[in-house]
Amino acid sequence: MTLTQANEPSNTKTDNWSKSIYEMFIASQIRQVVYVPDAGHSKLINLCRTDPNIDDVVLSSEEEGVAHLAGAWLGGDRGIMLMQSSGVGNCVNMFSLITSCKLPFLTLITMRGEWGEFNPWQLQMGQTTPELLKLCGLIVHRVDEIDQLAETLDSAIRIAFDGSQGVAVLLSQRLIGRKNFTGQK
């Protein structure tokens, strides 16, 4: 069986929201962007990687990112983690840092396993993500429509850094475009 990934989200709409998120990072003095890549974040990651004023850190696993951003905050830097919903489960024990120390924490999560998902292995974590984040003490914002994005991220940034609180912004699978595969059996 051959399998090719045919359609990463790569269109003007994606470019536009990636650019607007990046500009909000700059305006909010986000200095460290840590990530386990997702196709939905790829434009945003590239924008951050080419900015000399942002430390971009590719992680081996998402739990590192929680600890990493705690350290960044202790040293005076604001940061954000980009990941996909399948990485949320990896973070569970590390989230105790955020609640035990009452630290700000901000993550932007692209959703899998919720809308036209091709891969059944993504369903469990995708369906569990919002409740799991809440159980771990994070406030969850969700974005379904592109015109909600800027104000939602602005709210999340304020709650996280002004309120010393963990906040997750979920970008719905419908918004980022479902991942299409074409294959031959």
Added chain:
Amino acid sequence: MLQNKTLDRREVVANLLKDRNDLLVISGLGSATYDCAAAGDHPNNFYLWGAMGGTASLALGLALAQPKRPVLGITGDGDMLMGLGALSTIGTQGPTNLTIIILDNEEYGETGSQPSATALGTSLSDVARAASTKIVVDVADMNGVNNIRKLMHSRAGPLFANIKIASGNPDKILPSRDGNYLSNRFRESVLS
């Protein structure tokens, strides 16, 4: 592994934290936290009481935020084994001010001294080397510890040191467990 395991962990840590100047310290949960507290509480110490596997990552985030100050992440072999991927990440970033020190007793001392993977074939310094850490040192005597202390302040890293220490649990010296207090105290000291 047949290595010299005679160093006393309290003496090692007291030596490492001597003349600390502007050193920032993250200690891993359990014994490394007690060792750092025993060497003298300090606002530039951030003690972990949980988040196992996170010490090296936390130290990396801090090192990137404070590039002009030496940053030490000090922890046990069990904590490092739980977060080996962090060594890869440190290798990709290469912060010169970061030192990771492992107090390697080859066992889970807090839970009944079960042997860890470092007793059963894993060399953490080989892992660090394979992850492109700039300076990697194995230490089994106090001269080696003295050298690490000097290197740590020279900001020529990233530096990874694996220090073989004796088994056994010295008295628990317990710093505050209030994470909110510890993090605010640390930030106030570092950012003022």
